[in-house]
Amino acid sequence: MINLVNKQLKSIEVSGIRAIANKAATDPTIINMTLGQPDFPTPEKIKLAGKKAIDDNQTAYTHNAGLLELRQAVSDYMNRLYGLSYRPEDEIIVTIGASEAIDMTFRAILEEGSEVIIPGPVYPGYEPTIKLCGAVPVYIDTRETGFKVTAAMIEEKITENTRCIVLSYPSNPTGCTLDQEEIVKIADLLKGKNIFILSDEIYSGLVYDKQHHSIASVSELKEKTILINGLSKSHAMTGWRIGFVLAPSEITAELLKVHLFNTVCASTISQYAAIEALTQEMDEVAQMKAEYKRRRDYVYERAVSMGLDVVKPESAFYLFPSIKYTNMTSLDFALKLLEEGVAVVPGSAFSELGEGYIRISFACSMEKLEEGCNRIERFLKKTALSAAAN
Numbered sequence: 001m002i003n004l005v006n007k008q009l010k011s012i013e014v015s016g017i018r019a020i021a022n023k024a025a026t027d028p029t030i031i032n033m034t035l036g037q038p039d040f041p042t043p044e045k046i047k048l049a050g051k052k053a054i055d056d057n058q059t060a061y062t063h064n065a066g067l068l069e070l071r072q073a074v075s076d077y078m079n080r081l082y083g084l085s086y087r088p089e090d091e092i093i094v095t096i097g098a099s100e101a102i103d104m105t106f107r108a109i110l111e112e113g114s115e116v117i118i119p120g121p122v123y124p125g126y127e128p129t130i131k132l133c134g135a136v137p138v139y140i141d142t143r144e145t146g147f148k149v150t151a152a153m154i155e156e157k158i159t160e161n162t163r164c165i166v167l168s169y170p171s172n173p174t175g176c177t178l179d180q181e182e183i184v185k186i187a188d189l190l191k192g193k194n195i196f197i198l199s200d201e202i203y204s205g206l207v208y209d210k211q212h213h214s215i216a217s218v219s220e221l222k223e224k225t226i227l228i229n230g231l232s233k234s235h236a237m238t239g240w241r242i243g244f245v246l247a248p249s250e251i252t253a254e255l256l257k258v259h260l261f262n263t264v265c266a267s268t269i270s271q272y273a274a275i276e277a278l279t280q281e282m283d284e285v286a287q288m289k290a291e292y293k294r295r296r297d298y299v300y301e302r303a304v305s306m307g308l309d310v311v312k313p314e315s316a317f318y319l320f321p322s323i324k325y326t327n328m329t330s331l332d333f334a335l336k337l338l339e340e341g342v343a344v345v346p347g348s349a350f351s352e353l354g355e356g357y358i359r360i361s362f363a364c365s366m367e368k369l370e371e372g373c374n375r376i377e378r379f380l381k382k383t384a385l386s387a388a389a390n
Contacts, residue, residue: 024343031372038236043284049276066094073278090249098243104258110135114163119149121354147174151189164196170203173359175313187218205234295362324356
């Protein structure tokens with residue numbers, strides 16, 4: 001019977017992130033610097049709102065698009081932070097995390113043979129869902145431009161089959177993001193072209209040294225932009241599984257069909273918790289962001305002091321240094337480093353364009369980061385000595 005399974009699945013492998021993380025999970029002595037998950041608890045007010053929803057018997061289905069009160073909160077939040085305007089009635093869908101939002105978007109807009117342009121290295125969740133739609137991922141190499149895609153690079157990849165362009169900024173795994181000027185240039189290229197833009201902005205709440213700018217803020221592009229966001233990273237709510245899709249009503253009407261038959265609706269309890277997250281100012285959220293920035297500065301300075309070639313991340317909680325000089329593949333490097341007690345993600349997990357890099361997550365305590373960096377430094381010195389001896 002295995003021969004009857006969807007043939008597209010056979011070309012899809014389990015994420016390299018999980019492969020290393022699973023090995024690390026079995027040994028408590030390993031410093032785990034792999035998973036993109038906040039190490040902070042969900043803020044207390046949010047947890048209490050979830051508990052209250054249970055006590056109030058708010059456990060039935062909601063509207064397929066989510067509670068109207070939550071969609072209004074999303075609308076207000078996005079307008080307040082980023083100047084974006086979306087109607088809660090018909091331009092916002094609450095999803096089971098950003099992952100479902102990505103999946104349902106591709107399933108709604110792609111057909112057999114459609115091409116999707118993706119700047120890489122990039123989060124590994126796009127390619128499998130694109131392929132399951134019978135579509136084709138087309139990668140742009142951003143390694144020579146500080147991991148930032150440009151309008152000229154996109155233009156080179158556009159063909160008559162191009163259906164969508166993914167803008168995954170702020171970026172996982174690089175921590176890079178796009179300035180307003182860079183977004184405007186991309187917008188100028190795409191005006192008048194019948195190409196969707198999937199703008200995955202899940203890390204927009206964790207931009208440290210500048211303001212986040214969304215391509216959806218360019219009025220001429222709003223009609224073709226499908227904006228994805230959520231609360232997992234900014235509010236330490238990964239397990240609550242709450243994401244959002246924002247798009248013009250004629251697009252959300254089609255997206256809702258996929259969402260309806262796939263999930264019915266997001267968790268009602270989580271939706272009530274999300275209302276609290278979006279409508280209440282919380283010191284914990286600001287404190288988490290400040291702590292990530294402090295960790296970012298520490299890990300970046302340590303990496304530079306080790307002699308690693310690395311772009312300083314502007315957002316998210318990842319560092320993406322090059323390890324090409326070691327002449328090891330990123331997987332070999334990660335596996336050997338694991339033997340020394342540190343788990344990182346091989347860059348190859350983020351497409352072929354990530355080969356020669358590793359992703360270090362600083363979503364763990366400063367104590368663990370210090371020890372993890374000490375072990376990485378010792379490993380690099382030992383590797384250098386071994387190479388010199390040979």
